[in-house]
Amino acid sequence: xxxxxxxxxxxxxxxxxxxxxxxxxxxxxxxxxxxxxxxxxxxxxxxxxxxxxxxxxxxxxxxxxxxxxxxxxxxxxxxxxxxxxxxxxxxxxxxxxxxxxxxxxxxxxxxxxxxxxxxxxxxxxxxxxxxxxxxxxxxxxxxxxxxxxxxxxxxxxxxxxxxxxxxxxxxxxxxxxxxxxxxxxxxxxxxxxxxxxxxxxxxxxxxxxxxxxxxxxxxxxxxxxxxxxxxxxxxxxxxxxxxxxxxxxxxxxxxxxxxxxxxxxxxxxxxxxxxxxxxxxxxxxxxxxxxxxxxxxxxxxxxxxxxxxxxxxxxxxxxxxxxxxxxxxxxxxxxxxxxxxxxxxxxxxxxxxxxxxxxxxxxxxxxxxxxxxxxxxxxxxxxxxxxxxxxxxxxxxxxxxxxxxxxxxxxxxxxxxxxxxxxxxxxxxxxxxxxxxxxxxxxxxxxxxxxxxxxxxxxxxxxxxxxxxxxxxxxxxxxxxxxxxxxxxxxxxxxxxxxxxxxxxxxxxxxxxxxxxxxxxxxxxxxxxxxxxxxxxxxxxxxxxxxxxxxxxxxxxxxxxxxxxxxxxxxxxxxxxxxxxxxxxxxxxxxxxxx
Amino acid sequence: xxxxxxxxxxxxxxxxxxxxxxxxxxxxxxxxxxxxxxxxxxxxxxxxxxxxxxxxxxxxxxxxxxxxxxxxxxxxxxxxxxxxxxxxxxxxxxxxxxxxxxxxxxxxxxxxxxxxxxxxxxxxxxxxxxxxxxxxxxx
Numbered sequence: 001x002x003x004x005x006x007x008x009x010x011x012x013x014x015x016x017x018x019x020x021x022x023x024x025x026x027x028x029x030x031x032x033x034x035x036x037x038x039x040x041x042x043x044x045x046x047x048x049x050x051x052x053x054x055x056x057x058x059x060x061x062x063x064x065x066x067x068x069x070x071x072x073x074x075x076x077x078x079x080x081x082x083x084x085x086x087x088x089x090x091x092x093x094x095x096x097x098x099x100x101x102x103x104x105x106x107x108x109x110x111x112x113x114x115x116x117x118x119x120x121x122x123x124x125x126x127x128x129x130x131x132x133x134x135x136x137x138x139x140x141x142x143x144x145x146x147x148x149x150x151x152x153x154x155x156x157x158x159x160x161x162x163x164x165x166x167x168x169x170x171x172x173x174x175x176x177x178x179x180x181x182x183x184x185x186x187x188x189x190x191x192x193x194x195x196x197x198x199x200x201x202x203x204x205x206x207x208x209x210x211x212x213x214x215x216x217x218x219x220x221x222x223x224x225x226x227x228x229x230x231x232x233x234x235x236x237x238x239x240x241x242x243x244x245x246x247x248x249x250x251x252x253x254x255x256x257x258x259x260x261x262x263x264x265x266x267x268x269x270x271x272x273x274x275x276x277x278x279x280x281x282x283x284x285x286x287x288x289x290x291x292x293x294x295x296x297x298x299x300x301x302x303x304x305x306x307x308x309x310x311x312x313x314x315x316x317x318x319x320x321x322x323x324x325x326x327x328x329x330x331x332x333x334x335x336x337x338x339x340x341x342x343x344x345x346x347x348x349x350x351x352x353x354x355x356x357x358x359x360x361x362x363x364x365x366x367x368x369x370x371x372x373x374x375x376x377x378x379x380x381x382x383x384x385x386x387x388x389x390x391x392x393x394x395x396x397x398x399x400x401x402x403x404x405x406x407x408x409x410x411x412x413x414x415x416x417x418x419x420x421x422x423x424x425x426x427x428x429x430x431x432x433x434x435x436x437x438x439x440x441x442x443x444x445x446x447x448x449x450x451x452x453x454x455x456x457x458x459x460x461x462x463x464x465x466x467x468x469x470x471x472x473x474x475x476x477x478x479x480x481x482x483x484x485x486x487x488x489x490x491x492x493x494x495x496x497x498x499x500x501x502x503x504x505x506x507x508x509x510x511x512x513x514x515x516x517x518x519x520x521x522x523x524x525x526x527x528x529x530x531x532x533x534x535x536x537x538x539x540x541x542x543x544x545x546x547x548x549x550x551x552x553x554x555x556x557x558x559x560x561x562x563x564x565x566x567x568x569x570x571x572x573x574x575x576x577x578x579x580x581x582x583x584x585x586x587x588x589x590x591x592x593x594x595x
Numbered sequence: 596x597x598x599x600x601x602x603x604x605x606x607x608x609x610x611x612x613x614x615x616x617x618x619x620x621x622x623x624x625x626x627x628x629x630x631x632x633x634x635x636x637x638x639x640x641x642x643x644x645x646x647x648x649x650x651x652x653x654x655x656x657x658x659x660x661x662x663x664x665x666x667x668x669x670x671x672x673x674x675x676x677x678x679x680x681x682x683x684x685x686x687x688x689x690x691x692x693x694x695x696x697x698x699x700x701x702x703x704x705x706x707x708x709x710x711x712x713x714x715x716x717x718x719x720x721x722x723x724x725x726x727x728x729x730x731x732x733x734x
Binding site: 054055056057137138140144145223224227228229230308309310311312313314396397399485494495496497498499500503 | 646681
């Protein structure tokens with residue numbers, strides 16, 4: 001039986017100011033209504049974002065469910081269409097979708113890379129600009145989560161799985177020239193070692209997190225500061241005004257839903273294959289289709305429980321558990337692995353990151369096409385296609401932080417954590433190659449096994465490998481869970497109060513798509529749809545650039561508004577939310593007059 | 596018999612609670628029971644309000660209108676939480692404890708096919724099962 005996650009709920013619900021009235025209070029003006037001065041500057045400013053659009057006004061309510069028309073129905077129909085086409089013509093649809101992805105990656109490489117660079121610079125600039133002091137949710141807002149839980153949840157949505165799968169395979173791959181090397185640096189050399197660690201860090205560092213931060217900050221700002229629906233289209237309100245509630249907004253939301261559903265479902269499918277092959281490698285468990293489907297069913301089942309328990313009883317709890325498990329694995333590998341080399345590897349990773357960040361960010365005249373296209377641009381398209389999902393989830397849990405605090409936390413902290421993780425696991429992998437120890441020394445055979453091959457040469461390999469599999473599975477559960485939450489919010493037109501049943505629907509949908517694709521179409525079907533999901537990175541690159549402009553306009557407006565409120569005679573002092581009525585009307589303890 | 600009544604209010608669907616609100620007000624006037632209107636909102640915009648602060652204001656205004664309309668003593672308590680859909684029930688239960696209510700009066704729809712399809716029941720059903728005080732479910 002699924003139980004409601006009510007135990008942990010109490011901690012995050014905040015109490016808004018209470019109001020007590022008796023009939024004796026009659027005649028007083030409503031406390032929340034602020035008197036406007038003759039100078040109606042504030043009123044004029046507030047009208048800019050004061051849309052008449054009401055959350056849920058386009059929603060259809062049936063069977064107690066709340067669905068946005070047309071986003072819900074168009075998304076559902078397109079999902080069925082794409083899955084059917086993929087299953088009817090697995091090979092040709094894969095060939096077509098992979099060709100599309102290949103064309104996008106090879107033709108628009110400069111666009112992906114330049115956009116990524118611009119977004120990093122934009123986010124870094126916002127940290128130092130005066131906009132940094134704007135608080136998400138208004139001056140009186142307080143964070144809903146502790147920093148530890150918040151950081152744990154940042155990894156839960158989009159990056160956790162990749163960190164486990166790629167932290168050994170990617171640097172070892174570069175070092176051994178498995179599929180291209182950064183800047184064509186010759187493999188198996190001292191320079192290759194630092195380039196491998198630096199390039200891996202580049203792919204998992206500031207750039208992806210800046211992309212996520214931009215989407216998350218835009219969503220959070222327009223939702224919590226401007227009172228717009230918590231959905232992607234709202235982030236364009238500065239540019240498009242009320243037109244965002246029309247067709248253009250529908251398209252943005254629908255593409256975001258499709259990218260998220262297919263990105264998650266195909267990852268779940270591939271993840272099940274990888275986990276099955278990992279179990280086969282470790283315990284000689286059968287790695288066939290039955291095991292893979294069993295893994296999908298198990299992951300989906302736990303995700304369902306987590307979904308029903310809500311963010312606090314579900315994702316937050318699992319993220320915190322997973323952070324502890326990840327920390328345990330990390331400390332173990334630091335201590336028994338390279339030991340004293342840990343600090344050296346860490347130093348190499350960050351110094352190489354610094355020295356290679358500019359050459360690797362250069363979009364012009366690249367000679368290292370294999371590395372540039374197959375790795376960097378592929379990753380960039382991938383991060384961007386995942387940004388609506390990860391951004392929405394981060395926005396959901398980030399109210400109450402200032403813009404500066406938010407960007408420092410979302411950009412810099414994960415980059416540091418990722419650096420420690422990558423230098424530990426990648427450093428150990430490269431050392432094993434250099435020492436000629438274990439299977440890695442023969443190069444990458446199967447990238448999803450690289451982590452296990454590295455762990456095998458350390459003590460307690462059985463336990464650590466099991467820990468790694470559990471980490472991957474739990475990250476899949478948190479991704480599936482947070483993904484369902486995000487898809488549900490977008491398809492409900494930004495309403496966050498739609499019944500939990502809808503999230504259950506989306507979580508099951510992801511599991512079913514993964515299982516059906518895997519069973520009927522195999523990796524061809526999964527690969528095809530995944531290529532399709534990654535291809536949405538191209539339109540979203542343009543969407544992201546427009547979003548940055550829109551966000552800047554929104555932040556400028558907010559600053560002007562805050563300055564106007566501060567200057568207004570008799571205005572509430574900054575830090576005191578003007579919407580919070582003062583205590584004057586609270587009549588706590590007063591005798592109840594009898595009528 | 597009762598001294599304080601908690602009435603959970605869904606500001607997004609006020610019209611559907613007309614009867615329950617009437618019953619609560621009648622009980623309150625006849626038996627001199629103080630009424631606390633409790634509303635739970637998410638942190639993002641909803642169809643009821645654009646911000647939690649606006650929601651609190653609207654609920655306060657609502658409580659005031661009820662006081663004037665029915666000649667009863669009322670107060671309001673607005674609570675915001677990140678995941679309102681998942682945490683609403685537990686928050687209502689906690690709110691009943693916090694305001695020391697000894698009676699809960701709330702609306703609930705007549706169970707239909709949706710309730711059988713849903714994995715979870717209505718807010719009212721959950722409160723009846725978990726609350727230590729009397730719960731009057733108005734259909």
